[in-house]
Amino acid sequence: MGEPQRGGGWRVLVVDDEPLARSNVTHLLAQAPDVTAVQECEGGQDAIAVILRERPDLVFLDVQMPGCDGFDVLREVGVERMPPVIFVTAFDQYAVRAFETNALDYLLKPFSDSRFRDALDRARRQRAQGKDQELLRHLSALLEQHRPPPPPPEPVERIAVKTGGKVLLIPVEELDWCEAEGNYVILHAGTRSPMLRETLNQVEQWLNPRRFVRIHRSLLVNVDRIREMEPDVDKGWVVVLRDGTRLRLSPNRKAAVEALLRQSF
DSSP: OOSOOTTSOEEEEEEOSOHHHHHHHHHHHTTOTTEEEEEEESSHHHHHHHHHHHOOSEEEEESOOSSSOHHHHHHHHOTTTOOOEEEEESSOHHHHHHHHHTTOOEEESSOOHHHHHHHHHHHHHHHHHTOHHHHHHHHHHHHHHTOOOOOOOOOOSEEEEEETTEEEEEEGGGOOEEEEETTEEEEEBTTBOOEESSOHHHHHHHSOTTTEEEEETTEEEEGGGEEEEEEOGGGOEEEEETTSOEEEEOGGGHHHHHHHHTSOO
């Protein structure tokens, strides 16, 4: 694309993982006499590199892309270096509301030719009026709303339990199941069942969700310890552990167990 041509033709980048969507935008851009160069990217990572290297005058940016979406592109490029952008999105009520709140233009798929021309005309007016700082403020506000959540904490490898003036360390791999009992949680680990002064919700957050599943509001089970599932009265189910322990499966927890076991019953 070369150096920016602020007084000349527009160099436009189209970013979308769907070839048909990119083709639609490039076809409409071909009808605009002031667009002199169009480049395409099928993913967010490629778009980041092109934006930083080529510095296009305008970017049509798809919001929903696998791996690296439109908001990731904004974060990686940085709002200070981001060119004027028109967001392109399938129906996403939250994203659309965010665009409208921050006065950012967007195209809602599928969009009409006239809606596309309106968005392009608005970009022309903003360029002519030199509203780069205004765009910067709007993009900053948008990214603040879409701040990614912090990564979940790493699962613990052992749980410390104070008992009899000592601290007992229970390796998580030895944990069979956990049972809420008032203000305590009973940690069943083989022949040991120490009581931990903690909530079951907190213990659940400490453990790996791929290994432990909540089968009842007061029961948390190590999936590797499940031997079988038996039908119970009233079309319910009982979880049978390897040591013969029988635990009632709450009906509203059945889907979670099925998802973890990757099969229905």
